[in-house]
Amino acid sequence: MALAAESPPGLLQKAFEANLSRLIAGLFPERMAAVILLHLDSGGVAASLGLPFFLESARPWGSLIKPFTALAYLASHAATELPQAICPPAVNGREGEGCWYLPGHGALTFEQALAHSCNRYFHRLAQDIPPEDFLRTLVSFNIVEQEESLSMASLPDDQLHKAMTGYGRLPASLPIRMAHAYLVLFNRGLLFRSGQIDGPNRASRRIYLEPSAIAAIWRGMRLSSLEGTGRQARQGSFPIYTKTGTHSRKPGSHNPSHLEGWCVAVDTDVSAGVLALAYVYPGRGATEAAPLAGIALTTYRRWLAPQIQ
Numbered sequence: 001m002a003l004a005a006e007s008p009p010g011l012l013q014k015a016f017e018a019n020l021s022r023l024i025a026g027l028f029p030e031r032m033a034a035v036i037l038l039h040l041d042s043g044g045v046a047a048s049l050g051l052p053f054f055l056e057s058a059r060p061w062g063s064l065i066k067p068f069t070a071l072a073y074l075a076s077h078a079a080t081e082l083p084q085a086i087c088p089p090a091v092n093g094r095e096g097e098g099c100w101y102l103p104g105h106g107a108l109t110f111e112q113a114l115a116h117s118c119n120r121y122f123h124r125l126a127q128d129i130p131p132e133d134f135l136r137t138l139v140s141f142n143i144v145e146q147e148e149s150l151s152m153a154s155l156p157d158d159q160l161h162k163a164m165t166g167y168g169r170l171p172a173s174l175p176i177r178m179a180h181a182y183l184v185l186f187n188r189g190l191l192f193r194s195g196q197i198d199g200p201n202r203a204s205r206r207i208y209l210e211p212s213a214i215a216a217i218w219r220g221m222r223l224s225s226l227e228g229t230g231r232q233a234r235q236g237s238f239p240i241y242t243k244t245g246t247h248s249r250k251p252g253s254h255n256p257s258h259l260e261g262w263c264v265a266v267d268t269d270v271s272a273g274v275l276a277l278a279y280v281y282p283g284r285g286a287t288e289a290a291p292l293a294g295i296a297l298t299t300y301r302r303w304l305a306p307q308i309q
């Protein structure tokens, strides 16, 4: 009786993973879809569902980089507040160096810019960030290794500004590393290092985070889940925090056959807290990754977190 020998938590875990796998297969047949779920307090993997080659390959992140760009700006200005900016309508209906949202987002606070993932806002921020400060931030959050940051340092400024905005193939890193980088924003600065999805988690160090900066990022990610690009991640009545990203494998193309979508969604109200990182390819980018992240959080609540704080 192999089943009888297993503990109820083990059975619950299997039921949870089977349930979530069925949901993913039903929603995204014949596409690549993956989810990583991490515990906020320990950095431990609550679940990782997806193809091994996806989870073990370095990937570009699109706009998931934006909170780290904001932190690099604050570090380089010894500032505690982020500026406001204006996102005007696109000229001749072309995206160019402007925003993916062609009508323009108008006047934006940082929180609104993060919630709506405004490229114009972050491209403006990028002009005022010394590349070394951005690269230092990437290394300190373990998004890239020191050697990779040194090779990025030789890129022309315009390419680095695109990287800070969320365009292009760099920086690229393993999904587990980006998930851990976001975890830092929600567990009072504790960075867990893990090279592989099944590797050991080591709380390597605590990163000092300016409380006002983290509060602004939390407000922006909450707004994203309410009215921004992450709103489709809200699959239940409980509050969450979200950030989305879309990467085109063919630069400049918005054709769904080229788009990779990402969404980070965080549930801090559930016991101990959990973070979901979801990925869908091909498809409509973040628009499809967001509901997947939300379904992962809802399924987690249903199966593994019966005790809500």
Ligand SMILES: [Zn+2]
Binding pocket: 087, 099, 100, 101, 104, 105, 106, 117, 118, 119, 120, 121
């Ligand atoms: Zn915009």
